[in-house]
Amino acid sequence: MAKRLDLQKNVLSSNDQAAAQLRREFATRRLLVLNLMSSPGSGKTTLLEHTARVLAGEFKMAVIEGDLQTDRDADRVRRAGLPAVQINTGGGCHLDVPMVRRALDGLALDGLDILFIENVGNLVCPAAFDLGEDAVVLLASVAEGDDKPGKYPTAFHRADVVLLTKTDFLPVTEFQVNLFLADVAKLKAELPVLPLSCRTGDGLDAWFAWLRRAVAAKKN
Ligand SMILES: Nc1nc2c(ncn2[C@@H]2O[C@H](COP(=O)(O)OP(=O)(O)OP(=O)(O)O)[C@@H](O)[C@H]2O)c(=O)[nH]1
Ligand SMILES: [Mg+2]
Structure with a gap:
């Protein structure tokens, strides 16, 4: 057991x-560079598709997609107009730096303003692996329930902004926004939470404003 723990520590360090x-x-x-984390299906790729379409004239963007199998997400963001490289981890539940480095070989970085890294859908393992990002964007969808911050604290601790997605589902779920916000605040008082829906477009402007501020801060 001790040997296994040591090995894990070495891999992480x-x-x-x-x-x-x-x-x-x-x-x-x-x-x-933004590391997008969430459980499977919270809306990471959908958000990237909307961001690509709205901000195409403003920023030069590219995407690294992490999934166990298939090129589906890279195909989707390419159709939305962004260059994308797909990483297939096989059985791996998260991305690490060597995988990101290999993917970077397939992207033209000159003049790029934003690199999105869509991590493997998983709220546990990705939280342990720094990818050299400027910020972790954590998505949590209304459909998953309002109890996730307390149950997956490591991911929320790592986050620099939380996007509460699929708010169009609020009327048909038991999700209590106040409970979710209170749970987030207990973990990390200053962590901003942006509620949004890619279905209706509600809240997307706040996400675009957050992105513009982050790009401006990086350029200064
Ligand atoms: N109602 C609703 N559905 C959404 C919204 N955003 C995404 N979806 C749907 O949710 C499903 C999953 O969305 P994806 O964007 O593929 O989720 P993901 O986080 O990239 O999934 P993985 O890459 O598998 O982890 C799709 O059917 C989307 O159409 C939203 O704001 N509202
Ligand atoms: Mg996806």
Whole structure:
């Protein structure tokens, strides 16, 4: 058991060192890098499709897609107009720095403003792996229930912004926004929560404003 724990610690600390190096390289390019995390199906790819279509004239963006299998998400964001590289982890439940580095070989980084990394749908493992990102964007959908912050605290601790997605489902669920917000605040008082729906478009402007501020901060 002790050996297994040591190995896990080594894997994490070597990933952390590699992530720090990657972060320095992204900083030199003044490239904003966002690590999108959520449980499967919370709406990560849908959000990227909407973001691609609305902000195409404003920012140069690219996407790294992480999934166990298939190129479906990369195909979707390409159809929305963004260059994308798909990583298939096989059975792996998260992305790590070596995977991101291999994917970067397939992308033109010059002049890029934003790189989105859509992590494997999972609220547990991705939270342990730094990818050299500037910010973790954590999506939690109304359909999953309002109890997730308390049950998956590590992911919420890692987050720099929480997107409460699929708010169009609120009338047909028991989801209590106040309970969710109180749970988030208990974990990390200053963590912003942006409720939104890609179905209706409600709340998307606040997400775009958050992105614009983040790009501007990175360029300064
Ligand atoms: N009603 C509603 N459905 C949504 C919304 N956003 C996404 N969906 C639907 O939710 C499903 C999953 O969306 P995806 O964007 O594929 O979710 P994901 O997080 O990328 O999923 P994985 O990559 O498998 O983890 C799709 O059927 C979307 O159409 C929304 O705001 N409202
Ligand atoms: Mg997806």
